[in-house]
């Protein structure tokens with residue numbers, strides 16, 4: 180590991196400044212290749228051969244029929260993308276490189292004995308498909324720490340936004356402020372051979388993942404804590420450092436953040452944030468551009484922003500019905516939500532058909548750390564009422580809770596009460612999955628994405644003509 184130089188930079192905060200790790204020497208020197216990149220580079224040739232064989236042997240096989248309903252219904256159920264880092268089963272939920280959430284908890288290295296996995300271990304797993312040793316996960320922590328420097332312009336850019344800029348807009352703008360440092364964009368301009376694209380995409384992805392906790396904490400502190408920034412802690416792991424820089428030192432909060440950042444990371448490729456990152460990256464837009472685009476999708480209330488919406492909905496429910504509402508009153512509240520033409524946030528899913536295992540994982544955490552917390556009890560009670568009401572509509576395909584139904588409770592318990600910020604924490608985690616896949620997309624040379632669109636007229640003509648040509652039924 181090359182030596183780190185510790186410097187101080189102004190952040191546009193008058194007399195305040197942050198100590199940062201300045202990493203001027205290690206990038207791209209031949210002996211500076213980090214352990215994870217080395218492991219990845221050894222895997223890439225065999226995976227390239229695997230894809231070649233897949234195309235050669237099965238390229239002409241059909242993956243099924245596409246109906247008009249699917250084309251106009253948000254492409255639901257159309258298999259149309261490769262995504263290596265995770266896979267979603269409608270009944271069982273997510274598996275990260277084949278491992279369920281309980282598997283991750285059992286197998287990935289943790290910061291405390293028997294504790295939650297550290298996301299650095301998950302990143303190793305997502306990139307290599309292999310469970311890292313404790314030392315390998317620690318090497319990722321170290322690598323990210325070395326890359327975590329944020330230039331002083333980032334806070335200046337954020338400070339130029341209106342006071343009421345949503346934290347997700349700040350995240351997107353902050354990431355774009357970092358884009359000028361893209362190694363991939365520079366390498367492309369230099370004319371790098373396409374077989375080398377993945378290398379600078381990896382560098383950008385690691386840089387971005389490293390900087391996100393500081394960026395996210397900066398957004399939190401300038402929005403809610405009067406702009407007083409907290410220096411990174413140079414011995415904490417990536418997720419705990421995020422909580423620490425936000426202003427939370429509680430060991431339970433650090434464990435919660437490790438778990439939170441692990442389980443929100445990836446949910447196969449078709450969801451809006453993952454698909455957007457993938458689509459934009461397929462045009463060879465660099466990881467900053469493609470991840471920022473994905474974050475703008477995550478900021479939608481039917482996707483990641485639902486975690487914010489859940490809290491607003493719960494607060495409104497509590498304001499109207501009190502902190503310990505009767506089940507019948509809750510039932511009526513849910514029915515009123517539906518009758519007013521709104522969705523019940525935190526429930527339903529486009530693919531899942533059972534309770535989201537990410538919900539279950541957070542519930543288990545709450546049972547362990549906050550069993551008597553009133554908001555946890557309320558969320559548990561909702562589980563007994565909401566699915567039944569949603570099920571009665573007859574149209575909602577999955578009446579069960581998703582990840583967003585529970586995450587806010589944990590954050591509230593540890594004092595992170597500003598719900599408009601919650602999607603930023605989701606977004607930091609999502610970087611692990613979408614950027615890891617982005618590295619593989621370039622390593623495998625996946626092409627620019629370009630599905631076919633149709634007009635209503637084309638569909639009408641095509642099927643009206645077929646109906647007219649069909650023999651009349653007797």
Ligand SMILES: CC(C)(COP(=O)(O)OP(=O)(O)OC[C@H]1O[C@@H](n2cnc3c(N)ncnc32)[C@H](O)[C@@H]1OP(=O)(O)O)[C@@H](O)C(=O)NCCC(=O)NCCS
Nearest residue numbers: 481482485522523524525526527528529574575576577581
């Ligand atoms: C996630 C979600 C967008 C999936 O949408 P989908 O794949 O179209 O879901 P379905 O096929 O079950 O939708 C069928 C109908 O039920 C409705 N529906 C689904 N979930 C609903 C919910 N939680 N509350 C109210 N209505 C819901 C849909 O809006 C749709 O109504 P429409 O036919 O009038 O347009 C949807 O369940 C939702 O809006 N949930 C609430 C927001 C949320 O928690 N998002 C986070 C997801 S991780």
